[in-house]
Every structure is written in structure tokens, then in C-alpha cells.
Amino acid sequence: MSGAFSRIGRTFLRYLVKTAFLLLAVSIIAFALVSASPVDPVQQYVLGVGGVSPEQRLELEAYWGVNDPPVERYFTWLGALLRGDFGQSLLYRRPVIDIIAERFLNSLALMLCAWLFSGLIGFGLGCLMGMTRDRLPDKIIKQVCYILSSVPTFWLGLLLLLVFAVWLGWFPLGFSTPIGMLNEDVTLAQRLHHLFLPALTLSLMSFANIALHTRSKLVDVLESEYVLFARARGEGPGSILRRHGLRNVLLPALTLQFASFAELFGGSVMAENVFSYPGLGSAVAAAGLNSDVPLLLGITLFSALFVCVGNLTANILYGVVDPQIREEQP
Amino acid sequence: MKRHWNRRRKVVLYTVLMALVVLAAFAYGALIPESAAAPDFSQAKLPPSLAHPFGTDWLGRDLFLRTLKGLSVSLTVGVAASLISAVAAVLIGIAAATGSRAADGVITWIIDLVMGVPHTVLVILISFACGRGLKGLLAGIALTHWTGLARLIRAEVLQLRSQPYIAVSRRLGKSSGWILTRHLLPHLVPQFFVGLILMFPHAILHEASISFLGYGLPPEQPAIGIILAESMKYLSAGMWWLAVCPGLLLVAVVLLIDRLGENLRRIVDPYSAQE
Amino acid sequence: MNDKKPLLEISDLSVSFLMYDGSLERSSLQVISNLSLTVHPGEILAVAGSSGSGKSLLASAILGILPGNASVEGSMRYGGEPLTPERQKVLRGGEIALVPQSVAYLDPLMKVGRQADGHKKPRPTAERRALFRRFGLPEETEGLYPFQLSGGMARRVLVSTALLSNARLVIADEPTPGMSLDQAKEALRMFRDLADEGRSVILITHDIDLAFDFADRVAVFYAGTTVETAPAADFRRGPEALRHPYSRALWSALPQNGFTPIDGFQPYAGSLPAGCLFAPRCPLRTAACEAGTPPMRDIRGGEVRCIHAT
Numbered sequence: 001m002s003g004a005f006s007r008i009g010r011t012f013l014r015y016l017v018k019t020a021f022l023l024l025a026v027s028i029i030a031f032a033l034v035s036a037s038p039v040d041p042v043q044q045y046v047l048g049v050g051g052v053s054p055e056q057r058l059e060l061e062a063y064w065g066v067n068d069p070p071v072e073r074y075f076t077w078l079g080a081l082l083r084g085d086f087g088q089s090l091l092y093r094r095p096v097i098d099i100i101a102e103r104f105l106n107s108l109a110l111m112l113c114a115w116l117f118s119g120l121i122g123f124g125l126g127c128l129m130g131m132t133r134d135r136l137p138d139k140i141i142k143q144v145c146y147i148l149s150s151v152p153t154f155w156l157g158l159l160l161l162l163v164f165a166v167w168l169g170w171f172p173l174g175f176s177t178p179i180g181m182l183n184e185d186v187t188l189a190q191r192l193h194h195l196f197l198p199a200l201t202l203s204l205m206s207f208a209n210i211a212l213h214t215r216s217k218l219v220d221v222l223e224s225e226y227v228l229f230a231r232a233r234g235e236g237p238g239s240i241l242r243r244h245g246l247r248n249v250l251l252p253a254l255t256l257q258f259a260s261f262a263e264l265f266g267g268s269v270m271a272e273n274v275f276s277y278p279g280l281g282s283a284v285a286a287a288g289l290n291s292d293v294p295l296l297l298g299i300t301l302f303s304a305l306f307v308c309v310g311n312l313t314a315n316i317l318y319g320v321v322d323p324q325i326r327e328e329q330p
Numbered sequence: 331m332k333r334h335w336n337r338r339r340k341v342v343l344y345t346v347l348m349a350l351v352v353l354a355a356f357a358y359g360a361l362i363p364e365s366a367a368a369p370d371f372s373q374a375k376l377p378p379s380l381a382h383p384f385g386t387d388w389l390g391r392d393l394f395l396r397t398l399k400g401l402s403v404s405l406t407v408g409v410a411a412s413l414i415s416a417v418a419a420v421l422i423g424i425a426a427a428t429g430s431r432a433a434d435g436v437i438t439w440i441i442d443l444v445m446g447v448p449h450t451v452l453v454i455l456i457s458f459a460c461g462r463g464l465k466g467l468l469a470g471i472a473l474t475h476w477t478g479l480a481r482l483i484r485a486e487v488l489q490l491r492s493q494p495y496i497a498v499s500r501r502l503g504k505s506s507g508w509i510l511t512r513h514l515l516p517h518l519v520p521q522f523f524v525g526l527i528l529m530f531p532h533a534i535l536h537e538a539s540i541s542f543l544g545y546g547l548p549p550e551q552p553a554i555g556i557i558l559a560e561s562m563k564y565l566s567a568g569m570w571w572l573a574v575c576p577g578l579l580l581v582a583v584v585l586l587i588d589r590l591g592e593n594l595r596r597i598v599d600p601y602s603a604q605e
Numbered sequence: 606m607n608d609k610k611p612l613l614e615i616s617d618l619s620v621s622f623l624m625y626d627g628s629l630e631r632s633s634l635q636v637i638s639n640l641s642l643t644v645h646p647g648e649i650l651a652v653a654g655s656s657g658s659g660k661s662l663l664a665s666a667i668l669g670i671l672p673g674n675a676s677v678e679g680s681m682r683y684g685g686e687p688l689t690p691e692r693q694k695v696l697r698g699g700e701i702a703l704v705p706q707s708v709a710y711l712d713p714l715m716k717v718g719r720q721a722d723g724h725k726k727p728r729p730t731a732e733r734r735a736l737f738r739r740f741g742l743p744e745e746t747e748g749l750y751p752f753q754l755s756g757g758m759a760r761r762v763l764v765s766t767a768l769l770s771n772a773r774l775v776i777a778d779e780p781t782p783g784m785s786l787d788q789a790k791e792a793l794r795m796f797r798d799l800a801d802e803g804r805s806v807i808l809i810t811h812d813i814d815l816a817f818d819f820a821d822r823v824a825v826f827y828a829g830t831t832v833e834t835a836p837a838a839d840f841r842r843g844p845e846a847l848r849h850p851y852s853r854a855l856w857s858a859l860p861q862n863g864f865t866p867i868d869g870f871q872p873y874a875g876s877l878p879a880g881c882l883f884a885p886r887c888p889l890r891t892a893a894c895e896a897g898t899p900p901m902r903d904i905r906g907g908e909v910r911c912i913h914a915t
Contacts, residue, residue, distance in 0.1 A: 300451055
């Protein structure tokens with residue numbers, strides 16, 4: 001087993017370095033982009049906030065290195081970043097890092113629910129499609145998947161909002177907690193209640209991809225030579241699915257789920273905006289609209305990190321579960 | 331057995347429908363005088379009817395016409411962004427596959443980089459950088475959609491390069507340019523077109539999403555995303571058609587383009603069926 | 606050589622596939638036509654013919670695992686009773702077992718020991734271990750994955766799947782490709798042992814000379830049908846002992862017999878000639894040959910489909 005650990009360790013280390021470089025590059029590009037913007041951060045702050053004392057203005061200018069050439073500004077900012085100072089959000093008037101931490105928990109709850117739900121439903125439906133390929137259940141579900149991929153996330157959210165919140169009144173119209181209640185008083189049930197529609201929206205958008213992918217892998221398995229031999233030995237379809245199908249499609253499905261963190265995050269941006277859910281998604285949209293540069297940059301970096309973690313997990317999984325890789329002695 | 335809809339006929343059908351839609355969106359949008367889509371308070375807040383297929387909004391504007399106008403914007407942005415993206419993707423893909431190992435490494439790394447940030451966040455960032463107007467929207471979508479096709483083209487060219495007949499051509503003394511045009515291009519051109527058409531739906535959906543968030547165009551110039559964003563305020567007031575109808579049209583158009591692209595792809599490259 | 610009742614009798618088996626080409630036309634591809642053969646207990650029947658003549662489909666037809674668009678005509682009897690699809694479902698993997706060609710037929714993500722046991726596990730683990738030992742497989746083999754097996758080990762594992770099921774009829778589909786002569790002989794010796802225990806073996810192969818050496822009877826396969834079935838001794842003796850012109854040509858084409866080919870090639874399933882399938886290439890061809898499929902005749906202890914055979 002030590003061989004496995006050292007191999008995972010090496011993969012991990014390799015990806016850690018890769019991630020660091022990636023984040024560095026993202027920071028450069030993101031900084032370059034916001035610097036190119038015709039919007040002046042300090043000016044925006046002043047406009048948004050109103051009266052700013054000369055000391056505060058000097059502080060801001062120092063943080064942003066407004067009077068320095070761009071490259072120096074970048075390094076100033078990077079230095080601050082590495083010290084943990086992500087700056088102050090212009091919009092919310094709090095440290096960016098606090099906002100990210102807080103909102104990430106909300107977004108995480110949302111994304112986790114959607115990820116689990118879409119993963120399970122997608123995998124199940126994919127298996128169903130594979131086992132009944134070219135028959136009615138397969139055709140119907142396939143059409144549903146295709147149609148869903150042509151539907152924009154936010155419109156689906158709008159529809160769900162309309163039907164379940166406005167017409168039926170089963171769910172609240174938005175936000176993560178009932179309005180006017182103190183945070184400590186909010187129960188888990190209430191949180192889940194508010195979480196449900198956004199999570200459903202996000203799940204419906206993501207399951208199609210994994211369902212179709214699983215179907216394709218399962219069909220490959222069912223048409224393989226080893227399944228033919230299993231049938232020749234008298235194995236029934238249920239047994240074939242359980243003994244041969246699942247283990248051969250589970251890994252691809254799982255890796256796909258981990259590799260789609262980027263789509264998940266993107267979807268949550270839209271879902272959160274429809275339901276005014278206070279997560280990173282709604283924050284980043286607001287940040288862009290209100291020229292809240294520190295927040296924008298902070299969330300960009302964080303989302304890149306999020307995607308990297310997903311990809312890293314996907315790669316490690318493959319190394320751990322696939323015996324052909326596992327048994328290769330280093 | 332009525333299996334008359336073989337692939338070719340489907341493609342023709344979809345193309346015709348597509349042409350009709352484009353015609354409707356642009357011609358109708360251009361021909362209809364401003365007055366027909368202008369606010370008319372006497373007709374405000376009407377649900378769908380024969381006179382107003384999509385109903386009217388709170389200002390009395392006919393929603394169907396407004397949606398068509400929005401559709402024309404979405405189509406324009408989608409096509410423009412896709413074209414830029416697709417051309418860039420092909421060039422980058424070819425460059426990666428035919429250049430030096432270092433160039434390939436750099437380009438692959440850049441592709442990973444762009445794919446490492448969620449699409450929507452990147453578009454917001456680029457849009458912000460360009461001042462949040464239409465230019466920003468276009469740039470944002472164009473600069474984020476090229477990665478998939480670039481990877482595909484790169485893989486195709488790499489695979490083609492390793493074919494024996496390429497090596498033979500080189501031995502026969504043919505120049506790289508000749509090999510490119512005679513051998514590689516005939517394979518790549520269909521891929522390019524299919525990739526382009528399949529990119530439209532994504533681009534259009536992204537355009538709608540980003541304008542929904544408030545980037546892109548000012549509210550007077552409607553994009554479907556903006557129409558839908560505005561509709562949110564009136565949902566509780568019972569004006570469901572403001573959200574449902576434009577969305578339905580958008581989905582229908584996107585589906586149409588997607589079906590067209592899929593069928594075209596099956597004709598051009600039957601072995602890449604799934605995925 | 607055997608007047609015991611036949612274990613498996615196939616008469617006039619025809620298998621065709623329904624295909625839909627691009628423009629909704631239904632066409633039918635005939636891959637096996639009027640095939641007849643019998644297998645007796647304790648004998649090895651070699652089904653010999655060149656690649657691509659549909660021999661593997663014969664195995665699928667017997668087991669009842671042909672693809673969905675296959676259409677089967679003719680009759681098969683097993684142990685004296687008709688072999689219906691329901692019976693096939695019960696028998697396959699149990700009384701009728703397949704020895705597949707290669708490890709590609711094993712699940713790559715499952716350990717070999719578990720796969721040898723099979724899903725029903727008809728024999729306790731101790732017996733399976735004993736069998737592996739008998740085949741000379743090292744202890745750790747049961748914990749290996751298919752991709753880790755060497756060629757010879759794979760061969761033995763695949764045969765063991767059939768043995769563990771206590772099958773009366775073993776169908777070995779192309780067991781020798783990619784093997785050296787020694788390995789191939791060892792593989793065929795295993796089947797010989799099986800036959801000597803009283804089981805029957807259908808050996809589907811294109812290694813024709815090996816077939817002559819190890820089998821009891823040989824059925825010559827051409828273009829989807831059997832043209833001659835004769836004792837293996839006849840094939841060892843030479844062309845005069847053989848009955849069908851194709852068998853003689855096959856014999857002469859072997860490297861050790863002169864390597865003499867004949868003109869033309871085996872017809873494809875889509876373009877079969879009318880009448881005798883070998884007629885277009887046959888030196889004995891007459892007009893009568895194209896009139897209809899020649900019936901199977903008993904001549905000198907063997908069966909042959911040729912109106913000119915002696």
C-alpha cells in the first residue's frame with residue numbers, strides 16, 4: 001500500500017505545483033483585465049460610498065498603487081494577496097476574504113446538493129438508458145437530456161420560481177434565509193427550504209451531461225466481448241449490470257462529476273442570481289456590475305482554485321481505482 | 331414504415347426552418363416600424379392572445395415583437411462571437427499540432443488555463459474589462475468558447491500528421507503548404523463548419539445568460555436576457571407570459587440550431603456519434 | 606467411430622442478419638446456410654475453415670446469443686431433445702460452455718479467480734484452486750487481473766471456466782491464434798483430455814493441420830456451410846481419402862503438402878452464388894451444380910455436399 005500512497009503523493013505534489021502556476025497565471029490575466037477596464041477603482045469606490053476622507057483615499061491609492069506603473073501595481077497587489085489581504089470590498093464594505101468565506105459556505109451547500117443529486121440521478125438514468133438502449137425509455141430520456149441542454153439555467157430557474165414559488169407558494173421566492181430573522185435563529189429546515197429550488201435548478205441543468213456520458217460508457221460495456229462471454233455463461237441482464245456494468249462505468253461517471261466543477265460553478269452563478277441566493281455566484285455578478293474590483297478578483301481566483309481541486313480529485317481517483325494504473329510498479 | 335427522415339432530409343429541413351427564423355428575426359425586426367413595438371398604455375399587461383401572441387408588458391409593448399428584436403441581437407452576437415471563436419480555434423489548433431513541441435506545450439497550457447476558470451466568471455471579467463457594453467459581451471463570449479474546438483482540431487491534425495500518406499507526400503518533396511491544402515484542409519473544413527454550428531447554441535445561451543445578469547446592452551435595446559431579467563419583477567404580479575414566452579422562443583431556436591449541427595456532424599463524421 | 610447417440614445435432618441451420626442500410630431498405634445477409642453437423646459424446650469435432658467464414662457465429666447460434674437482428678432457421682437438437690431458446694438459456698454456461706478466444710473476453714476490472722468461478726459459482730473455491738494447480742498455474746493467479754496474465758496462463762484460465770461448469774459440450778472458439786506450435790499443441794492436448802473424459806468438444810479453428818492431428822472428426826467449413834464432415838484419419842491420409850473438391854484443395858494448400866492454392870476467393874455473405882457455394886471455383890463444376898444446394902450425402906463413412914463426390 002505504501003506504493004499507492006507514494007504515487008498519490010507524487011500526483012498530488014505535481015498538481016499542487018501545477019495549480020500554483022495556474023493560479024499565478026490567472027491572477028496576472030485577471031489583474032491585466034481589470035486594469036484595462038475604463039473604470040477607475042478608486043473613483044468607483046468614491047462614487048459608491050460617497051464621502052471618503054483624504055486618508056482613506058490615500059490608503060486606497062496605496063493599495064491599488066494607482067500612481068504606479070501596471071507591473072508594479074500587480075506586484076503590490078500580489079504581495080498583499082500572499083499576506084492574506086484580499087482588500088476591501090467596495091460593495092459590501094468588508095474584507096473580501098470574509099465575504100468569500102461566508103458566501104462560499106452558502107454556495108457550497110447549494111453546489112453540493114446539486115452535485116450529489118445530479119450525480120445520482122444522472123448515473124441512474126444513464127444506466128437505465130444503457131440497459132434499455134434504443135427502446136422507449138432510452139429514447140424518451142435521451143430527448144429530455146437534449147432539450148435540457150438547450151435550456152438556459154436562469155430560464156429554468158425562472159420557470160421553477162414561477163411554478164413553485166409564485167403559483168404554488170410551496171417555496172420561498174429567494175434568499176437563503178427568511179427575511180428579517182437573525183442568523184442564529186434560522187433552522188436547518190428553513191435553510192433547506194430556501195436551498196431547494198436553486199439546488200433543483202442546478203441539478204436539472206447538470207444531470208443531462210452525466211446521464212448521456214454514463215449511457216455511452218454502459219453501451220460500450222454491454223457491447224463488449226466480455227459481456228458477450230458473460231451472456232454465454234448464462235448471466236442475466238441484472239447480474240451483468242451489477243457485476244460488470246457498474247464497476248466499469250462508475251469510475252468514468254465519478255471522474256466526470258469531479259471534472260465538471262467549472263460548469264457547476266458557472267451554473268450556480270446563474271441560479272443564485274435568479275433566486276437572490278447570497279453565494280459567490282451572485283457576489284461575482286454584482287461585483288462586476290458595480291466595479292467592485294477586489295471582490296471580482298478574489299472570487300475569480302477562488303473559482304479557479306475550486307476548479308483545480310475538482311480536476312485534481314478526478315486525476316487521483318483514476319490513479320487509485322483503475323487497477324491497470326495501480327498495479328504498475330513505479 | 332415511415333422512416334423517410336433520413337439524415338440528409340433532416341438537415342435540409344432544419345436549415346430551412348433556421349432560415350425562416352433568421353428571416354423573421356431580422357426582417358420582421360427591421361421592417362416593423364418602431365411604433366408597433368412602442369409603449370401603449372392602453373394595451374398594458376395583457377396575457378397572450380391572437381392580437382399579441384406573447385402578450386404585452388407593463389408598458390404595453392407587444393412582447394412578441396420585442397422578443398424578435400431581442401432574438402436578432404442574440405443571433406447577431408452569437409454568430410459573430412462563434413465565428414471569431416471558431417476561426418481562432420482552428421488557427422490555434424493547427425498551430426499547436428504543427429508547431430514545435432514547446433509551442434504545443436504553451437498552447438495546451440493556455441487552453442487548460444482558460445478552461446480552469448468557470449466560463450461565466452471569465453466572461454464577466456472580460457466584459458468588465460471592456461466596459462460592460464456590447465463589445466465586452468462579444469469579446470467575452472468569443473474569448474471563452476474557442477478551447478473545445480481548438481483541442482479537437484489539434485487532436486485531428488496530430489492524428490492526420492501521423493498518417494503514412496503524409497509522410498509519403500513529404501518524401502515526394504511536397505511543401506508543407508501543399509500538404510496543408512491538399513490533405514489536411516479537406517478533413518478540417520467540415521470539422522470547422524460543424525464545430526462552428528455547434529458553437530452557436532452555446533454562444534447564444536451564454537449571451538442570454540450574461541445579459542440577464544445585466545451586462546451587455548442597455549435595457550432600451552432588448553436582448554432576450556434583459557427581457558427575462560425585467561420579467562422577474564412582475565412574476566408575483568401574475569404576468570407569467572413575460573418570462574415563459576421569450577424563453578420558449580429562445581429554447582426553440584437553440585434546439586433547432588443544435589439539431590441542425592448534430593445532424594450535420596453525423597453526416598460529416600459518423601464515428602464521433604456520441605459525446 | 607462412435608455409434609453412441611449424438612449429443613448435438615444441427616440440421617440445415619441458416620443464420621441471416623437483417624440490415625437497414627442508409628435509405629430504409631431492409632436487406633438480409635446470409636452468414637450461415639444449410640449447415641449440418643453432429644457431435645457425439647467423447648469426441649472432438651473440429652470445424653475447420655478459413656477466417657471470416659462465419660465459424661464464430663456458429664458458436665453464438667448454438668448458445669443462443671446471436672445479436673438481436675439475427676434470424677435463425679433450421680433445427681438443432683441437444684441430447685435428443687429440440688434445442689429451443691428457453692433450453693439454450695438454461696444450458697448455456699452450464700452444460701454447454703464456451704471457451705473464448707482471448708482475455709479480451711474477460712472483465713478487465715475483475716480478478717481472474719472470481720471470473721473463473723463465474724456468477725453462479727458452481728464449484729467451491731477449493732476445487733477451483735485445485736484445478737488451477739492441475740493446470741500448473743501459480744498460487745497468486747487468482748488475484749491477478751486479466752491484463753497481467755501471460756498468453757499461456759490466459760489460455761489455461763479460459764479453459765478452466767468451461768471445466769468448472771462441468772459442461773458436457775465445450776465449444777472452443779479459435780483457441781490457438783497467436784501461439785507458438787508448442788503452446789498450441791498443449792492447448793489442444795487439454796481438449797483431448799476433456800474428450801477422453803467423455804465430454805464433447807467442438808473445436809472451431811483455422812489451424813487446419815493441428816485440427817487433423819487432435820480431432821476425431823473434421824467438418825470443413827466454406828462460405829457459411831459445412832461441405833464435408835469426415836474422420837480425421839481421412840485428412841491425415843491425403844486427398845484421395847477426401848470427398849469434397851474444396852477439402853482436397855484445402856489439403857493441397859497446406860505448406861507441407863505443396864502450398865498449392867486455387868483460384869478465386871470465398872464468396873462474401875452478401876453475394877453468395879446460387880446452388881453449390883463452391884461451384885464457381887470447382888474443377889468438377891457442371892450445370893447441375895448451380896441448380897440448387899446439393900444435399901448432404903453419406904459416402905464412405907463421411908458426409909459431403911457435392912453431387913460429384915465419390
